Amino acid sequence: MRLRSGATISFDVPSQVPPALVMFRTLIDPEFEFLSAIARPDWVVLDVGAAIGQFSVFAARLPVDVVHAFEPSTSNVSSLRRNIEDNHLDGRVHVHQLALSDRVGEQEFATQGNSYLSRLDQASTEGLSSELVAVRTLAGECERQGLTRISVLKVNVAGYEPEVLAGAVPLLSSGAVSILVLLIGERSVDWYRRCADWGYRFFFYQPDERVLREVADLELSTLEHPPWPARHVIAVHRDALAAGAVASVRVVLATPNDKDTAGAPSASAR
Numbered sequence: 001m002r003l004r005s006g007a008t009i010s011f012d013v014p015s016q017v018p019p020a021l022v023m024f025r026t027l028i029d030p031e032f033e034f035l036s037a038i039a040r041p042d043w044v045v046l047d048v049g050a051a052i053g054q055f056s057v058f059a060a061r062l063p064v065d066v067v068h069a070f071e072p073s074t075s076n077v078s079s080l081r082r083n084i085e086d087n088h089l090d091g092r093v094h095v096h097q098l099a100l101s102d103r104v105g106e107q108e109f110a111t112q113g114n115s116y117l118s119r120l121d122q123a124s125t126e127g128l129s130s131e132l133v134a135v136r137t138l139a140g141e142c143e144r145q146g147l148t149r150i151s152v153l154k155v156n157v158a159g160y161e162p163e164v165l166a167g168a169v170p171l172l173s174s175g176a177v178s179i180l181v182l183l184i185g186e187r188s189v190d191w192y193r194r195c196a197d198w199g200y201r202f203f204f205y206q207p208d209e210r211v212l213r214e215v216a217d218l219e220l221s222t223l224e225h226p227p228w229p230a231r232h233v234i235a236v237h238r239d240a241l242a243a244g245a246v247a248s249v250r251v252v253l254a255t256p257n258d259k260d261t262a263g264a265p266s267a268s269a270r
Contacts, residue, residue, distance in 0.1 A: 001025065007061060008086050011052050011079055018054060020229075027058055031181050031232045034205040034212065035152065038248050039063050044150055046070070048100050048138065048164055049157035049183075052079040053093075059152070060084075060092040067092060068145065072099040072109050072133040073118060096141065098134040100157075102166035109133040119160040137167030154181040156232070165191045173198050178240035181232050184223050192218045192233070200235040201253070212236075212251045216258040 002008050004026045011017060020028055032055075043064035047056045050069035060067045069084075071077050077097045084093045099109060099120055108130040111118050120135070142150065150171065155161050161183055171177050172195055180200065182188060192202060202215040204226050215222060215233065223233060236246060 003027075005058075005061070007057050009052065009054060009057065009083055010086065012075065016052050016076070016079060018052070021054060027054060028229050029232060030205045030207045030227075030230050031234060032058055033207040034234065034249065035059070035179075035181075036062060037210065038246050040151070041065060043152060044068070044147060045152045046138075046150055046154065048153065048155045050080055050095075051076050053083040055154055055156075056080065056093050057083055057087050057089065059154075060089040061087070064092075064151070066094065068094050068096060068147075070096045070098060070100055070141075072097060072120075073111065074131060075111070098136050098141075100138050100141065100167055101135050101160070101163045102137060103135060104137060104140065105135050106132055107135050119158040120163070138164060139168055139170040142171060148176065150177045152179045152181065153177045154232075156183040159183075159185050159187060161185055161188045162191050165195075172200075175199055175237045175239050178237055178245055180235035182235065183231060184226065184233050186220055186224075189218060189220050189223065192223075192235070195235055199238040201238065201241065203234045203236065203251075204230055205234060205249075210249050212246060212249050214252060214254040214258075216254040 001022065009021060039062040041063045045059045045064055045067045047059065047067060047069045050056050050071040053069065056067050056069040069080060071080055077095060081095060084090060099107070101120060107120050109118065109120055110130045155164050157164055165172065175198065180195070196202065196218060202218060203212045204215060205212050206227055212234065226233070
């Protein structure tokens with residue numbers, strides 16, 4: 001399928017069909033437009049839960065340095081590599097066939113009928129096929145690859161995000177990741193709060209206004225009702241904010257009063 005951007009994405013039917021991509025022929029998540037607005041040529045981008053490569057292909061077509069794509073499923077990796085090759089991005093995307101978690105070893109990776117719903121902790125579910133995959137921590141893999149700073153870390157692993165973040169604590173606690181793009185999930189809320197303690201501020205991006213608007217509170221009741229069509233929350237480390245990493249868009253920070261009133265619309269612009 002050729003997207004409006006000119007990129008092509010191929011996938012197996014029916015297991016790998018991305019419904020929104022097929023319907024709109026473009027990536028509708030506002031987080032993609034946000035990254036397009038702020039991308040820089042020295043960026044190192046990590047795509048955790050790369051699936052067939054929609055985000056990896058998108059990111060590699062931006063003016064960035066390199067994209068590292070992590071995906072354990074053999075069938076997904078086959079499509080991922082094909083999409084990288086078809087878009088002539090071979091030298092810009094490095095594929096790592098493994099699962100990221102909070103431990104190191106091997107584990108059965110269950111394969112759902114829909115590839116995007118497969119994850120490690122469903123490996124024992126009766127009636128599902130599975131394959132043995134390597135499991136590593138994000139911090140360990142970054143050390144192995146010599147990556148000391150990460151510009152953008154996108155994590156979308158079907159609800160397994162807390163385990164991925166647990167394996168990234170040395171990076172997150174030191175602010176070595178500038179921008180996080182995280183799938184919104186109930187199990188992740190406590191990790192959002194930990195990241196906030198480490199200096200991250202959380203936002204939703206509104207592309208029609210080119211505004212990055214801070215989430216006034218990190219309660220699930222707020223996070224699970226993002227402005228459509230957002231499925232991810234964006235976290236930016238305070239050092240990256242101070243360095244002007246998102247200066248090309250307007251940033252609206254929540255005031256203490258906003259946080260006291262749990263999501264009131266008033267905010268201060270920066």
